[in-house]
Amino acid sequence: MLRDPVQFMVDLADIGKIARVDIGSRVVYVITDFELLHRMLVENSDAYERGLLFERIRLIFGDSLIVADGRQHKDLRRLLQPAFHRSMLESYAPSIKRHADALASSWRPGQVVEVRSALVRLVITNLLGALFSHEPDTEELRLISGLIEDIGAGAIVGSVLPKRLASLPLPVNRKFLSAGRRLLEYCQELLVARRAGGERRNDLIDILLYSFGAEPRSDKFLAEQAVTILFGGIDASTAALTWALYELSQRPEVASQLRQEVSAAKELSPHSLDQLDYLNRFLNEVMRMHSPLLQTRRCVTPVELDGFTFPAGTDIGYSIAAVHRNPNIFADPNTFDPDRWSPSGSKCRSFVPFSMGNQMCIGNNYAWAALQTILHSLLSKWDFQPVATEKLPRAMGPIPVVRRLPLEVRPVSVLSSGREL
Numbered sequence: 152m153l154r155d156p157v158q159f160m161v162d163l164a165d166i167g168k169i170a171r172v173d174i175g176s177r178v179v180y181v182i183t184d185f186e187l188l189h190r191m192l193v194e195n196s197d198a199y200e201r202g203l204l205f206e207r208i209r210l211i212f213g214d215s216l217i218v219a220d221g222r223q224h225k226d227l228r229r230l231l232q233p234a235f236h237r238s239m240l241e242s243y244a245p246s247i248k249r250h251a252d253a254l255a256s257s258w259r260p261g262q263v264v265e266v267r268s269a270l271v272r273l274v275i276t277n278l279l280g281a282l283f284s285h286e287p288d289t290e291e292l293r294l295i296s297g298l299i300e301d302i303g304a305g306a307i308v309g310s311v312l313p314k315r316l317a318s319l320p321l322p323v324n325r326k327f328l329s330a331g332r333r334l335l336e337y338c339q340e341l342l343v344a345r346r347a348g349g350e351r352r353n354d355l356i357d358i359l360l361y362s363f364g365a366e367p368r369s370d371k372f373l374a375e376q377a378v379t380i381l382f383g384g385i386d387a388s389t390a391a392l393t394w395a396l397y398e399l400s401q402r403p404e405v406a407s408q409l410r411q412e413v414s415a416a417k418e419l420s421p422h423s424l425d426q427l428d429y430l431n432r433f434l435n436e437v438m439r440m441h442s443p444l445l446q447t448r449r450c451v452t453p454v455e456l457d458g459f460t461f462p463a464g465t466d467i468g469y470s471i472a473a474v475h476r477n478p479n480i481f482a483d484p485n486t487f488d489p490d491r492w493s494p495s496g497s498k499c500r501s502f503v504p505f506s507m508g509n510q511m512c513i514g515n516n517y518a519w520a521a522l523q524t525i526l527h528s529l530l531s532k533w534d535f536q537p538v539a540t541e542k543l544p545r546a547m548g549p550i551p552v553v554r555r556l557p558l559e560v561r562p563v564s565v566l567s568s569g570r571e572l
């Protein structure tokens with residue numbers, strides 16, 4: 152599993168629609184079939200709580216949206232949802248574009264850019280700008296990206312450690328807890344500063360500070376909700392963007408077609424970006440090929456799945472990566488092909504990069520608009536070329552991706568006057 156986690160999950164489908172996997176000292180039954188997944192996440196979601204991966208992050212995130220269940224989850228979701236409504240994207244888009252343009256303008260022709268770290272900083276800047284109305288400085292960006300990395304690694308390693316090791320003061324456990332504390336403090340400082348300043352903005356911090364009405368909540372509780380959003384948003388968005396640039400660097404014909412569409416597009420709004428047919432097909436294909444590897448639930452009552460009865464307390468996981476590489480759903484699933492997506496923009500029902508049901512990604516519309524806007528900005532200026540490197544180390548996160556990706560940037564105008572026109 153460690154050598155090639157995606158292929159491991161994909162191969163589980165050969166065992167059956169649900170396959171037993173031993174993760175550390177735990178047994179998880181992993182669903183690889185879309186209809187069973189729909190049954191668990193949509194039709195019978197009340198029979199499940201969050202499960203293995205969430206036990207660990209609850210140590211940091213307390214009772215926040217990403218770990219809550221039942222009534223508590225429903226209430227938090229209703230409260231936070233307005234910050235992610237499609238109508239809010241119009242107001243977030245200009246700052247996302249400004250930051251992406253600034254990154255693109257900071258590169259020089261022929262420069263080898265380590266794009267993953269550049270992208271993680273951009274993703275953090277955008278999230279803090281849009282949802283917290285805050286412009287982080289270089290030091291804050293360094294701090295937050297390090298903290299998210301330590302929390303992500305600690306969450307995954309801790310979930311697979313035997314229970315008796317998970318609570319020992321091992322370096323991975325200590326780093327995980329202290330990174331969590333520091334990120335909570337950081338978010339709490341932003342909340343306290345906003346409250347003290349008294350100004351009102353139409354953003355997530357305002358929602359947190361002023362939406363609980365007669366039910367005042369502690370600053371710690373509010374900071375936990377903010378940390379949840381940062382944690383949920385940073386890793387997955389960075390991985391998707393990193394893979395997007397990687398795929399472009401490997402496929403000159405796709406890059407060329409995409410660049411032609413991008414350079415012809417004038418007006419930029421979330422709506423007009425939705426009209427860019429090839430950009431959206433390309434993004435669909437990036438998200439299909441590079442999907443979340445494993446999410447977990449635990450049944451709270453006995454459940455029947457595919458003819459088997461699982462007693463209450465069974466850990467049941469699901470792999471979007473396995474569903475998206477299932478040859479019965481997507482022909483020739485290991486081939487990267489944006490043209491497999493219909494021009495009408497209609498998506499296949501089994502394409503669920505943000506999951507489904509009441510605990511699906513709350514940031515899906517934001518994430519999609521940010522991916523479109525960032526790619527549009529970067530591709531308007533640059534072409535990405537592969538650079539010979541040794542095998543690149545892997546980062547730990549929901550979507551497996553390399554930890555570093557050096558790419559050479561070449562100006563688009565040079566290419567268009569030579570190779571393409």
Ligand code: HEM
Nearest residue numbers: 217383384387388391443446505506510511512513514518
């Ligand atoms: C390409 C980008 C993204 C992908 C692929 C992605 C994927 C997902 C998936 C698969 C889940 C469901 C997890 C589960 O079933 O346990 C999820 C949940 C969540 N995501 Fe995302 N996500 C992305 C971006 C974002 C962004 C930008 C934000 C915030 C700004 C965000 C915040 C969250 C939160 C808070 C949850 C928990 C929702 C709940 O339990 O109600 N995600 N995400």
